[in-house]
Amino acid sequence: MATFVLIHGAGDVGWYWHLVEAELRARGHDTVSPDLPCEDDSAGLPEYAGTVAEAIGDRTDLIVVAQSSGGFTAPLVCDRMVVELLVLVAPMIPMPGEAPADYSAGTGYDREERDRYDDVVALFYQDVPPELAAEALKRGRAQSEARMGEPFPLRAWPDVPTRVLICRDDRVFPAGFLRRVARERLGITPDEIDGGHTPALSRPHELADRLEAYAAEEGPLR
Incomplete structure (x- = not known):
């Protein structure tokens, strides 16, 4: 069985993954979903990765899964651990030397034609049950940007098999945008599921199915 290391996005908490964790644990897997130090002005990407590595401890057979801006942290974890x-x-996919603050300009996201939403629920949680969306908002934290201008520290993408899963109805990172970025930056044609930006809350069973299938194809379940 695998250990799924689940990394949340900006201003969020490990709770985001709780339904997916329940699914995976019911199937016999282990899970880790730490809270990143996103409110700490002294913490940057290396500290985020250190938090995840500390939570992993001596676990093995690691499948690292990152949501949204967690895409900046996950490769650093892969560089530290055997993954x-x-x-x-629904990720951000960094280039070597690219700061999170420069991602929008670097990917052309700031020029991307997309619908605009002022309401947080409409943008992030449009297909999440209302009670879960409300709980997610209550648990959300401020995201420090104090060190988001620091370059992504890796010189190359880690030598780890990588899959990209995008959400067809994502209002944050539209599917067309992520298809292009995944192709340009990783040479990957992403897989797709229905739903918005937060499938761990809107489609936990389907997401767990996908993760388990990926593990069986390329991970320690072979």
Whole structure:
């Protein structure tokens, strides 16, 4: 069985993954979903990766899964630990030397034609049950940007098999945008599921199915 290391996005908490964790644990897997130090002005990407590595401890057979801006942290974890597979979900996909603050300009996201939403629920949680969306908002934290101008420290993408899973109805990172970025930056044609930006809350069973299938294909379940 695998250990799924689940990394949340900006201003969020490990709770985001709780339904997917329940699914995976019911199938016999182990899970780790730490809270990143996103409110700490002294913490940057290396500290985020250190938090994840500390939570992993001596676990093995690691499948690292990152949501949204967690795509900046996950490769650093893969550089520190022995990882079987990296899965990026509705992700940001960094280039070597690119700061998170420069991602919008670097990918052309700031020029991307897309619908605009002022309401947080409409943008992030449009297909999440209302009670879960409300709980997610209550648990959300401020995201420090104090060190988001620092370059992504890796010189190259880690030598780990990588899958990209995008959401067809994502209002944050539209599917067309992520298809292009995944192709340009990783040479990957992403897989797709229905739903918005937060499938761990809107489609936990389907997402767990995908993660388990990826592990069986390329990870320690072979």
